[in-house]
Amino acid sequence: ILNVEQSPQSLHVQEGDSTNFTCSFPSSNFYALHWYRWETAKSPEALFVMTLNGDEKKKGRISATLNTKEGYSYLYIKGSQPEDSATYLCALRYNTDKLIFGTGTRLQVFP
Amino acid sequence: DVKVTQSSRYLVKRTGEKVFLECVQDMDHENMFWYRQDPGLGLRLIYFSYDVKMKEKGDIPEGYSVSREKKERFSLILESASTNQTSMYLCASSLGVTGAFFGQGTRLTVV
Numbered sequence: 001i002l003n004v005e006q007s008p009q010s011l012h013v014q015e016g017d018s019t020n021f022t023c024s025f026p027s028s029n030f031y032a033l034h035w036y037r038w039e040t041a042k043s044p045e046a047l048f049v050m051t052l053n054g055d056e057k058k059k060g061r062i063s064a065t066l067n068t069k070e071g072y073s074y075l076y077i078k079g080s081q082p083e084d085s086a087t088y089l090c091a092l093r094y095n096t097d098k099l100i101f102g103t104g105t106r107l108q109v110f111p
Numbered sequence: 112d113v114k115v116t117q118s119s120r121y122l123v124k125r126t127g128e129k130v131f132l133e134c135v136q137d138m139d140h141e142n143m144f145w146y147r148q149d150p151g152l153g154l155r156l157i158y159f160s161y162d163v164k165m166k167e168k169g170d171i172p173e174g175y176s177v178s179r180e181k182k183e184r185f186s187l188i189l190e191s192a193s194t195n196q197t198s199m200y201l202c203a204s205s206l207g208v209t210g211a212f213f214g215q216g217t218r219l220t221v222v
Contacts, residue, residue, distance in 0.1 A: 009151070034210045043115075044154075044201070046210035089154065091211075097142045097161060098169070099203075099211055103153035 002026060004092050006102035013080050014110055020076045021105040023090035027071035032093040035064055035075055038104070039086040047075075047088075080109040114138070117202050117214035124221050130189040132217050134202030140212075142205045143185035145169075145177065147198040148216075154201065160185055192221045 005024045013019050023033065032051045038044040048057040053068040061078045077084055087104040094100070118133035136143065142161050146154040146169075156169030158177040166177050174196060178186040185204075189196055197220050203211035 006153075032208055036210070043213040043215050044211075046212075049208070049210050051208075091154075093208070096167075097205060097207065098156065098159050098167065099144065099205070100156060100170075101146070101154035103151065 002092065002094065002100045004090060004100055004102035006088075006090060006105050008105060009103065010106040010108070012108045012110065015081060017080050017109075018076065018078045019080055019107065020074050021088065021107075023073045023075070023102055025071050025073075025090075025092050025102075027068055029094050030068045030071075030092070033066055033073050034091040034093065034099065035073070036089040036091065037086045038089055044089060075105075077107075080107075082109045082111050085109050115202060115204050115212050115214040117200075117217050119217050120215060122217055122219045124189075124192050124219065126193060126221055128189075128192045128221075130192045130219070130221075132187040132189075132200055132202075132219070134185045134187070134204075134214055135183050136185075136204040136212070137183065138204070138206070138212075139182065140204035140206045141182075142207075142211075143179065144203040144205075144211060145175075145185065145187045146201045146203065147171070148201060149198050157187065192219075194221050197221045 035047040036044040050066040055066040091099045145157040160179040202214040205211040
């Protein structure tokens, strides 16, 4: 079983705070990393796909970086808003199209 | 927009029943997945299919089987439902290296 770890498991922040969390994975045979946002009562929604070491992606206040050599990715949220409250999942794609997910980071942003 | 549709949002079944969870996608995607989601465990891959009639076991295939007779439809079968299969089940599809698109989930309760 390929192990994809996310930390922290949960996070509570105040509106306006910036926050970040981590996805760690075995670096050998890496192909691509995906970040998803999963809001309660909705389907997981894709945020980013990252493939190259040193990749940085940005969508509004959310950005992500990737280090394939050491096996981690960071997701940053600048100026968190209550609507950012969700579970953030990372998933690894190795040499097949199989997607292996981490356990997720549950973010709650309080007004 | 890609649409992935799961046949039921909520399902209650009795122990020992044979249960079918159906998933249909409308974008001609090659890959389809079945995951289950349990608190603290993230999304765990049950089965993956990369083509019609082709399947690959995920991390937790025991007690499950799958069927993919047509490209758009991927069925998860619980041969004899047990209470430890009470969970949220998510179907997803993807094309090559793109991110996965998810259905709305089926919350299955086995009593």
